[in-house]
Amino acid sequence: MTTWFDIRRICPAAGFVLFLLTTFAYAAAAAAEPKRVMLLHSFGRDFKPWSEYAKSIRAELDRQSPWRLDITDHSLVSARSSDEDPEAPFVEYLRALFAKQPLDLIVSIGAPAAAFVQRHRQRLFTNTPMVFTAVEQRRVQYSTLTPNDAVVAVWINYFAAIENILRVLPDTKNVIVVVGTSPIEKFWKEAIGRESEPLSNRIRFSWTDHLSFDELLKEAATLPPQSAIFWELMIIDAAGVVHEGGTPLTRLHAVANAPIFSYDESFFGREIVGGPILMVADTSRQTASVAIRILGGEKPSDIHMPPVQFARPMFDWREMQRWGISESRLPPGSEIFFRDPTAWERYRKEILAICAVLLAQIALISWLIHENRRRNRAEVLARNSISELTHMNRVATAGELSASIAHEVNQPLTGIVARASAARRWLAAEKPDLGKVRVALDQIETAGHRASEIITNVKSMFQRDTQDRSEIDVSKLIWTVMDLVYIDLRKHQIELKTELRDQLPPVFGNRIQLQQVILNLVMNAMDAMRSVQPRVLSIKTALNGGDGVHISIADTGIGIDPSNLDQIFKPLFTTKEHGMGMGLSICRSIVESHNGRISVSAGQERGSIFQLILPTKGAET
Amino acid sequence: MHSKVEQIVYIVDDDADVRDGVCALLQSVGLEVVALSSTMEFLAHKRSEGASCLILDVRLPGLSGLDFQTELAKARLDIPIIFITGHGDIPMTVKAMKAGAVEFLTKPLREQDLLDAVRVALERDRARHELQKQTLSLWSRYEALSDRERQIMSLVCEGLMNKQVAAEIGLSEVTVKVHRHNVMKKLDARSFADLVRMADALRIRGGINKA
Numbered sequence: 001m002t003t004w005f006d007i008r009r010i011c012p013a014a015g016f017v018l019f020l021l022t023t024f025a026y027a028a029a030a031a032a033e034p035k036r037v038m039l040l041h042s043f044g045r046d047f048k049p050w051s052e053y054a055k056s057i058r059a060e061l062d063r064q065s066p067w068r069l070d071i072t073d074h075s076l077v078s079a080r081s082s083d084e085d086p087e088a089p090f091v092e093y094l095r096a097l098f099a100k101q102p103l104d105l106i107v108s109i110g111a112p113a114a115a116f117v118q119r120h121r122q123r124l125f126t127n128t129p130m131v132f133t134a135v136e137q138r139r140v141q142y143s144t145l146t147p148n149d150a151v152v153a154v155w156i157n158y159f160a161a162i163e164n165i166l167r168v169l170p171d172t173k174n175v176i177v178v179v180g181t182s183p184i185e186k187f188w189k190e191a192i193g194r195e196s197e198p199l200s201n202r203i204r205f206s207w208t209d210h211l212s213f214d215e216l217l218k219e220a221a222t223l224p225p226q227s228a229i230f231w232e233l234m235i236i237d238a239a240g241v242v243h244e245g246g247t248p249l250t251r252l253h254a255v256a257n258a259p260i261f262s263y264d265e266s267f268f269g270r271e272i273v274g275g276p277i278l279m280v281a282d283t284s285r286q287t288a289s290v291a292i293r294i295l296g297g298e299k300p301s302d303i304h305m306p307p308v309q310f311a312r313p314m315f316d317w318r319e320m321q322r323w324g325i326s327e328s329r330l331p332p333g334s335e336i337f338f339r340d341p342t343a344w345e346r347y348r349k350e351i352l353a354i355c356a357v358l359l360a361q362i363a364l365i366s367w368l369i370h371e372n373r374r375r376n377r378a379e380v381l382a383r384n385s386i387s388e389l390t391h392m393n394r395v396a397t398a399g400e401l402s403a404s405i406a407h408e409v410n411q412p413l414t415g416i417v418a419r420a421s422a423a424r425r426w427l428a429a430e431k432p433d434l435g436k437v438r439v440a441l442d443q444i445e446t447a448g449h450r451a452s453e454i455i456t457n458v459k460s461m462f463q464r465d466t467q468d469r470s471e472i473d474v475s476k477l478i479w480t481v482m483d484l485v486y487i488d489l490r491k492h493q494i495e496l497k498t499e500l501r502d503q504l505p506p507v508f509g510n511r512i513q514l515q516q517v518i519l520n521l522v523m524n525a526m527d528a529m530r531s532v533q534p535r536v537l538s539i540k541t542a543l544n545g546g547d548g549v550h551i552s553i554a555d556t557g558i559g560i561d562p563s564n565l566d567q568i569f570k571p572l573f574t575t576k577e578h579g580m581g582m583g584l585s586i587c588r589s590i591v592e593s594h595n596g597r598i599s600v601s602a603g604q605e606r607g608s609i610f611q612l613i614l615p616t617k618g619a620e621t
Numbered sequence: 622m623h624s625k626v627e628q629i630v631y632i633v634d635d636d637a638d639v640r641d642g643v644c645a646l647l648q649s650v651g652l653e654v655v656a657l658s659s660t661m662e663f664l665a666h667k668r669s670e671g672a673s674c675l676i677l678d679v680r681l682p683g684l685s686g687l688d689f690q691t692e693l694a695k696a697r698l699d700i701p702i703i704f705i706t707g708h709g710d711i712p713m714t715v716k717a718m719k720a721g722a723v724e725f726l727t728k729p730l731r732e733q734d735l736l737d738a739v740r741v742a743l744e745r746d747r748a749r750h751e752l753q754k755q756t757l758s759l760w761s762r763y764e765a766l767s768d769r770e771r772q773i774m775s776l777v778c779e780g781l782m783n784k785q786v787a788a789e790i791g792l793s794e795v796t797v798k799v800h801r802h803n804v805m806k807k808l809d810a811r812s813f814a815d816l817v818r819m820a821d822a823l824r825i826r827g828g829i830n831k832a
Contacts, residue, residue: 406707407680407706407707407728408707409707410707410727410728410729411636411638411639411707411728412638413728413729414636414638414639414642414643414705414707414728414729414730415636415637415638415639415641415642415643416638416642416729417642417729417730417731417732418639418642418643418645418646418729418730418732418735419641419642419645419646421646421649421732422642422645422646422647422648422649423645423649424649425646425649425650426649436645436649440645443638443641443642443645447638447642450638487680490635490682491680491682493682
């Protein structure tokens with residue numbers, strides 16, 4: 001093969017591609033061409049209720065249309081009067097406007113616009129499809145409809161609208177119907193009068209078409225009781241003034257001393273009480289869908305829509321409140337709008353936040369209470385177990401000291417017994433030596449007191465402790481302990497050096513527990529010095545700053561291995577062959593329960609120094 | 622020999638109540654008492670010539686009572702000891718009694734136990750004194766014997782007949798008889814049995830001079 005491709009095959013393919021491209025480009029251009037729609041207003045863009053319909057229909061069209069739409073607004077002015085002369089120039093204007101760019105659809109809003117296009121159809125828009133919307137069915141000239149016309153009518157049930165007034169305010173006697181002087185207004189005045197005829201035995205109707213709007217306002221402000229205002233239309237008043245938009249209703253509402261009723265959604269929202277309502281959206285949606293069908297190619301005369309009727313009743317909660325209308329009087333299925341938000345609705349976030357905070361607080365408080373109880377319980381348990389352990393420790397100590405204690409008690413008893421024997425003999429002698437007897441008795445008494453003192457001391461030291469706390473002179477406390485171990489000190493030839501300050505501020509604490517701390521430390525010191533010489537036990541008390549008492553107990557014993565210094569206060573740590581390892585941990589527990597501190601360091605030359613700091617009563621928190 | 626019987630009770634206890642109480646009790650029965658608070662004081666005190674005993678607290682500062690007993694024995698200071706203790710146990714008691722203690726009493730002391738113990742102790746000390754005195758006088762008499770006389774005394778007390786003695790030492794039987802008579806006279810022995818007892822007391826029978 002010498003060539004890469006066969007040119008004869010390529011050419012037809014390229015031609016086909018070119019054709020496709022052209023076709024698509026044309027289709028795209030056609031799609032890009034917008035559908036031209038004219039909205040024809042009856043009075044002007046800002047006349048309620050039609051203005052609302054126009055807006056809504058526009059929105060619906062935009063929403064529903066699959067094509068790009070070019071929507072233009074035009075407004076009759078002739079509807080305001082019965083004179084048809086001004087129409088001619090407007091017709092000319094429109095014809096000029098759309099001569100070159102024909103419309104795809106005309107949507108007339110309101111009866112005057114519908115009537116206008118029907119009148120000028122032959123001259124203006126011979127073949128342009130039309131939708132008449134927002135037009136009361138009674139205003140549609142069905143006889144003159146062409147195959148190009150579709151109708152989206154509404155049906156206003158005036159009887160129901162007026163009856164609604166009597167339903168919610170049964171005492172109503174007067175109904176003032178607001179209506180101006182334009183042709184459409186006149187038409188409706190008559191329609192209302194006719195349709196509400198069955199109610200005329202209960203209600204006296206009056207009409208405002210003979211009043212200027214200012215006169216109307218004055219009258220509305222001074223209506224007799226049991227009156228109601230029925231808002232129909234106010235386009236042109238008796239003075240010939242044109243009233244646009246929602247302003248006239250608002251002004252009337254501001255001064256009126258009676259409730260205002262109406263039936264169109266576009267008036268609903270502040271001024272009117274409510275009742276059966278024609279929904280703008282209902283009409284708009286239908287209109288838009290009919291318009292789209294027509295734009296899509298359907299024949300307008302084939303499209304038949306039932307007239308849009310009152311939707312379910314709507315009421316304005318604020319007006320209900322103002323006129324004392326209870327919810328129970330409303331027709332079934334009524335919907336109430338603008339209800340003043342309840343506190344819950346208005347402050348939901350705040351209420352939720354406050355509740356959350358309260359809940360959090362409650363949770364926190366109950367947690368704290370729970371924790372506090374738990375801690376109290378734990379403290380009681382701990383105290384009981386400390387109490388239990390300290391008691392065991394004391395019992396053990398008592399065992400160790402029992403020989404000393406027995407000896408200590410026996411000494412004065414020995415003296416007493418011996419002196420008693422002596423005294424008896426002196427008395428039994430031929431010449432009783434009464435002087436000696438008296439001396440013996442004196443000594444017996446003294447020794448008896450001594451024995452009792454020893455027993456009291458021992459008892460107090462080894463009894464099961466209570467939680468009682470009292471003011472304690474630390475130096476005196478140390479002396480009572482030293483009395484007990486005095487024998488052992490002598491037995492082991494331990495020299496006792498004391499520097500116990502008088503008149504130290506009292507410590508507030510448990511006497512038995514603190515005695516035990518001193519006793520444990522002294523017994524430890526004695527143990528530590530068993531195998532060394534010289535044996536010196538130094539005990540000192542002093543002020544510790546302004547708020548505590550400092551106690552130091554130093555021995556010249558074997559000392560503590562520095563690596564053990566930080567373990568020595570831990571439970572079950574012992575270096576003694578038969579030690580429980582509880583003594584020092586009990587000491588620490590007791591000292592800490594007195595808000596005090598205990599520490600140990602090596603002695604200056606040998607041995608150890610245990611130091612206690614106990615807060616004095618004044619310093620206790 | 623003194624006709625007056627001097628006897629003193631020493632009490633060593635570091636507790637004044639005990640010391641003074643016991644002191645009062647013994648005084649009430651007419652005993653002379655020396656109350657001391659330590660063993661050092663006791664050692665420093667001049668010992669009486671007469672019978673004496675020591676009431677000693679087991680628990681004392683420094684040397685314990687039992688240790689002090691041993692020390693006294695080593696120093697050949699014989700004095701009957703009555704131990705008193707607040708808290709005695711059996712091993713302690715046995716040790717004390719084996720080492721020659723008169724009694725081991727627990728505090729508080731029963732009056733009669735103490736007085737009995739003191740009486741026994743003083744009696745024992747008095748007896749010891751008496752024995753010591755007799756031995757001393759026997760020795761001085763024994764010193765007066767000539768070497769020949771001591772030789773004949775020793776052999777006679779071993780149970781040899783006069784003629785056996787004569788044959789043993791190469792003298793005539795008559796000469797032996799004269800020496801034997803002189804021995805009896807110098808030692809103030811009333812009979813041969815008396816002589817043998819004296820030899821026992823002097824510990825010469827079969828003993829010191831034979832080797």
